[in-house]
Amino acid sequence: MSVRLALVVIAGLFITAQCSQEVIKNLSTHFAKPLEDCKKEMDLPESVTTDFYNFWKEGYEFTNRQTGCAILCLSSKLELLDQELKLHHGKAQEFAMKHGADEAMAKQLVALIHGCSESTPDASDDPCMKTLTVAKCFKAKIHELNWAPSMELIVGEVLAEV
Numbered sequence: 001m002s003v004r005l006a007l008v009v010i011a012g013l014f015i016t017a018q019c020s021q022e023v024i025k026n027l028s029t030h031f032a033k034p035l036e037d038c039k040k041e042m043d044l045p046e047s048v049t050t051d052f053y054n055f056w057k058e059g060y061e062f063t064n065r066q067t068g069c070a071i072l073c074l075s076s077k078l079e080l081l082d083q084e085l086k087l088h089h090g091k092a093q094e095f096a097m098k099h100g101a102d103e104a105m106a107k108q109l110v111a112l113i114h115g116c117s118e119s120t121p122d123a124s125d126d127p128c129m130k131t132l133t134v135a136k137c138f139k140a141k142i143h144e145l146n147w148a149p150s151m152e153l154i155v156g157e158v159l160a161e162v
Helices: 002-031 035-042 046-053 065-077 089-098 103-119 127-144 151-161
Strands: none
Touching: 002 089, 002 103, 035 046, 035 065, 046 065, 065 127, 089 103, 103 127
16 A cells, blocks of 8 residues: 555656646746847847757756846846846746746745845846846756756757747
8 A cells, every 4th residue: 555655646746847847848938938039139149049948958057147138138028027127026926827837836936036036146236147146046946846847848849939
């Protein structure tokens, strides 16, 4: 009986992780939709696109300040920031729920971003670097939860759009 219970629990965790990975993939895809507009407006290099394609890849390190600027631009275009360029929790939660997260997951995602923002040094003189640092922290937290979408999911999505 205990072996069956263990298998059910493991299957449940696997299904939860798979669902969470799918939600994160959907959120990432929708978040990055205005990327071309931001690249044109800010004259961003192609390396920013490379960073976005490899964002969830475990071990991939992004260090380009311009990627932080692109994330700020995307967040602004999607109206996820307040006047102080800080995450608007209500709008961010709404965005997450609109793209597949349930209320609990949406709240957890916002809490992760908020925690990362609070734990990184304030770079008031360079919001792009602050954003890049928060993004790295968020990526690490998502990997810890095993919610990062697999490269197969991401490549499949990219190929489907081509």
